[in-house]
Amino acid sequence: MAPRRAAMEMVLAAGLALPLWAAAAGEGAAREVVQAPDPRYRPGTIVIRTSERRLYLVTAPGEAIRYTIAVGKAGKQWRGVKYVEEMQVDPAWSPPASVRRDNPRLPDVIPGGSPRNPMGARVIGLGPGGEYAIHGTNMPGTIGTAASYGCFRMHNHDVADLYDRVRMGTPVVVLP
Numbered sequence: 596m597a598p599r600r601a602a603m604e605m606v607l608a609a610g611l612a613l614p615l616w617a618a619a620a621g622e623g624a625a626r627e628v629v630q631a632p633d634p635r636y637r638p639g640t641i642v643i644r645t646s647e648r649r650l651y652l653v654t655a656p657g658e659a660i661r662y663t664i665a666v667g668k669a670g671k672q673w674r675g676v677k678y679v680e681e682m683q684v685d686p687a688w689s690p691p692a693s694v695r696r697d698n699p700r701l702p703d704v705i706p707g708g709s710p711r712n713p714m715g716a717r718v719i720g721l722g723p724g725g726e727y728a729i730h731g732t733n734m735p736g737t738i739g740t741a742a743s744y745g746c747f748r749m750h751n752h753d754v755a756d757l758y759d760r761v762r763m764g765t766p767v768v769v770l771p
Contacts, residue, residue: 626753631659641679641729641757641767643747645672648739650729650747652760662757664729665737665748672771673745677727679765681720682758683707688714691726694744716751717758721767729767730754 632642632651642651642659645666651659666672685707695701705712715731731751732738738750749757 626660626662626756628654629659629661631657636768639761639765641761641765643767643769645674645769645771648741650749650757652757654760660757660760662749662753663739665732665740665742667743667745668741671743671745672741673727674769674771677721677723677767677769679719679761679763679767680722680725681718681728682761682763683718683720684758685716686712686714686718686730688712691744715748715754717754719754719758719761729757 629651631653632644634657636642636653638653638655640653642653643649643664643666644651648664648666650662650664652662653659687707688705689703690698690701690705707714710733713730713732713734714728715733717731719729721727721729727745727747729747729749731754732748733751734742734748735750737743737748742748
């Protein structure tokens with residue numbers, strides 16, 4: 596009787612794990628190797644196409660890793676060139692003045708790792724100025740939308756992958 600029960604438990608565990616694996620696999624589709632968006636950009640450059648809601652990390656001439664991202668809301672989008680000037684794992688978050696105006700009940704600081712922390716698993720801060728970042732999110736349903744105050748949100752596993760591939764000083768080109 597014990598072997599039969601063990602077999603049934605294994606089947607039940609596999610049945611419960613399959614939907615979790617399928618959900619994780621679906622999120623993995625957010626990252627893929629594609630043709631680089633523009634041959635002018637050198638390997639190591641991040642190119643963000645806001646209208647596509649895509650971030651490209653150029654990895655070789657003519658090749659890039661493409662990630663699906665969330666971009667700024669209407670009126671919060673921007674374009675230009677920034678550089679990676681900060682990198683943190685499980686960052687704490689202090690709401691900037693523009694966010695606090697819209698949400699005055701937010702605490703002064705939300706600790707890193709908190710499910711309420713909108714920065715997710717990693718932050719790649721952009722400068723000069725430090726106003727914007729590429730970061731993870733604990734709201735994965737916003738990926739592929741215009742949802743932020745000008746930052747670029749990624750699935751946590753995607754931002755961790757990007758974080759491991761970039762260095763301080765990496766150029767970030769933001770296009771419409």
